[in-house]
Amino acid sequence: MKNFKNSGIEWLGEIPEHWEVVKCKNFFILQNKIIGDLWSKTRLLSLTLNGIVERNINNPEGKFPSDFSTYQVVDKNDLIFCLFDVEETPRTVGLSKINGMITNAYTIFKIKEQEERFLTYFFINLDNGKKLKFLYRGLRKTISKEDLLNLKIPLPPLKEQEQIANFLDEKCEKIQNFIEKKEKLLSLLQEQKQALINETITKGLDKNVKLKNSGIEWLGEIPEHWEVRKLKMLFSFGNGLNITKADFISFGIPCISYGEIHSKYPCHLDLSVHKLPFVSETYLNDKPQSLLSKGDFVFADTSEDIEGSGNFTCIQSNIPLFAGYHTIILRSKTQIYSLSFSFLFDSIFVRNQIREKVWGVKVFSIIKSILKEVQCFIPPLKEQEQIANFLDEKCEKIDSLITKIKKQIELIKEYKTTLINEAICGRMNLNKG
Structure with a gap:
């Protein structure tokens, strides 16, 4: 003792x-x-x-x-x-x-x-x-x-310093190996999810459907009854508020900016669950065109890396909400099933079209003209719903596993922090590990 x-x-x-x-x-x-x-x-x-x-x-x-x-x-x-x-x-x-x-x-x-x-x-x-x-x-x-x-x-005596360092080297190496295995599993699950989305969003659910040439060289064939349209034919385009973080207030109208799209609420945003900063209600009179409705899409117009180019969110609630700074708004001009388009926009097919056109060095810019020329394939409305519901169910199971693994990684990192603290302050019996 x-x-x-x-x-x-x-x-x-x-x-x-x-x-x-x-x-x-x-x-x-x-x-x-x-x-x-x-x-x-x-x-x-x-x-x-x-x-x-x-x-x-x-x-x-x-x-x-x-x-x-x-x-x-x-x-x-x-x-x-x-x-x-x-x-x-x-x-x-x-x-x-x-x-x-x-x-x-x-x-x-x-x-x-x-x-x-x-x-x-x-x-x-x-x-x-x-x-x-x-x-x-x-x-x-x-x-x-x-x-x-x-x-x-x-400082403990030198021999004890070496003992503590050896103990932590061994323990931290095991923890790092565990983390690396879990991160590899995460990567595999994310690849599985992406492959599922890509296959379903380009071929549909009917494996016996007749196919036709999409007219897009690197895509190949799509179901015969699907249409190919550019986004400018399907959506109108608008801008978010021209504001900065300094414009946020304690109460008012919620506002989604590019930062939240990249880090917190990709693909879906539901204000009954998710929290956002607020802006003044005066924007209801000054910038009504930046107010969002259920089913609208909001793209981040800048990204710090090429992988983030094309990141977006889809509005899932009827609560009043503004698009904020560095955002582009897409509103459908025709009847669509928005969840189906969320999966489409998250597919490699759409993201690669955007990544090929973005420009920048350390910050990549995604402008309206790039999004307008993105080509999409459009199943009938009922089929859009079927595809979306299928992917929603399958991806929810994968996302549940991903969340569980991320939690395991978070907990082991917390354990590592505690382990280092206890050992380095002399509060641990190293012989018991």
């Missing part, structure tokens, strides 16, 4: 009695090696959620810089910190397992007479809970090098 003492550090609490409390400057050595021409062929590193990784030089964002004066040397077992935008950055610390170079926006420390892995886990633990808020400075929530060097942290 361990005896504990007060660490004297408010955010930490008690630590094992035999641990010391030491300032980081006693074992951190600040590095500042600027890269010269001889380093032009070294490895280019980056700090990610998975720690320090080598960047892919075949990716445009991973290519070597033309100006090496803005980069610094990284040696194996250097501890690398991001000390700016600390609150918003998902991970701000990593241990380099290889030699390389990294932008001088980061801060590099060599570690003297301590176990590098233990200190890495310790600062990951601080990062998980954003426990260093008392050190933040300025609007960018920056931690100064001096404040970090003067930070007091608890």
Whole structure:
């Protein structure tokens, strides 16, 4: 049974009695090696959620810089910190397992007479809970090098540091293997769902139906009685409100903007279930054309990646609702079954047409003229309903499995965070695991 003492550090609490409390400057050595021409062929590193990784030089964002004066040397077992935008950055610390170079926006420390892995886990633990808020400075929530060097942290004897690090290495590796297996299963389920949508939305449910050439080279055949139309023949197009986040208020009319389409409510939006920010009721008089109705579609007009190009939501309730900033509204000009078109818009067939036309580098723009030229195949209304109901039932089962697996991943990540915290603060009997 361990005896504990007060660490004297408010955010930490008690630590094992035999641990010391030491300032980081006693074992951190600040590095500042600027890269010269001889380093032009070294490895280019980056700090990610998975720690320090080598960047892919075949990716445009991973290519070597033309100006090496803005980069610094990284040696194996250097501890690398991001000390700016600390609150918003998902991970701000990593241990380099290889030699390389990294932008001088980061801060590099060599570690003297301590176990590098233990200190890495310790600062990951601080990062998980954003426990260093008392050190933040300025609007960018920056931690100064001096404040970090003067930070007091608890240190067990070196042998115990190694024991804790070995324990966490073993446990975290098992957890990561579990997560990777679950993420692979997630990917397979999502592929299965997409394949089901693509097959059903292009061929229908009747396996014996006569087919005809769609007239679209890369699509092939579709049921003989289906029509092929461009979206401009089926929908009218409008814009969302020209507003910013500053226009949101506590009460008023709900408003769906591109951010919610990308991250929260893709494909379907039901205000009886989903929550949105509000805008002033004055927009009812000023911008009535941006007010949405049940069955309307709202596309995000920008995306940070090509995969998100074509993301949309379909309005499922009659509650008054505005389309917000960076959105395009599609209203049907003829009778359609909206759920069927939700599956159609989510198919590779439609998304690939959009992805081929979008333009941009870091932000991809989806303009009305792109959407207007998208070709769709239109079954009779009754068949649209049958297809939609079939896909809704099948996809709901797949989505249920996906939700369950995501929850498992979330829970194991929470367990990992707790495990690191308990071990790194000396509150765990490592012999019992």
